[in-house]
Amino acid sequence: AQSVSQHNHHVILSEAASLELGCNYSYGGTVNLFWYVQYPGQHLQLLLKYFSGDPLVKGIKGFEAEFIKSKFSFNLRKPSVQWSDTAEYFCAVKNYGQNFVFGPGTRLSVLP
């Protein structure tokens, strides 16, 4: 069965700091990869996705992620965070015909 791990449970940064959130998955076949964000009290929204092609994927709000197949990783990055980026971030994987499997989430707190 697929599983997804996220390296950090809670990350605290000051505004303008750079962000990298780790994500690793266990499935060895072809997968599609996603990062979702959940702002406080809200639903999950898609930040970015990787299906194929360029392993460096750009998403909304200045986020990007890099797929490294050899490391089974899909880390999320942002060069300069803002207070409004405070949220829960979820990495997810899906292979054809299967469910989305979500990681446990990483809470990001950005201090003004």
Added chain:
Amino acid sequence: DTAVSQTPKYLVTQMGNDKSIKCEQNLGHDTMYWYKQDSKKFLKIMFSYNNKELIINETVPNRFSPKSPDKAHLNLHINSLELGDSAVYFCASSQAGDAEAFFGQGTRLTVV
């Protein structure tokens, strides 16, 4: 227009009651899901439906039953509610294959 809508947003009920949560999507997607998010923000798949057929049913108690009157709706019915059922329940939908999932706003269920 809301793409995936759930009702109610909040639900407070006593142990032993039966309740339903409704979900509708207007995206024309083939697959709908129910996820449970616990107090630690962990997202667990409960059910998914593809063209009105249950395709994955994780190990959830049979007190939970999904009902899909048509492709655009996937309702969640819960019998004999227990304290441990308290959580946020998210409905989601996606197109067949590997497209991303779109989430509803969530239903916060509190069993007292």
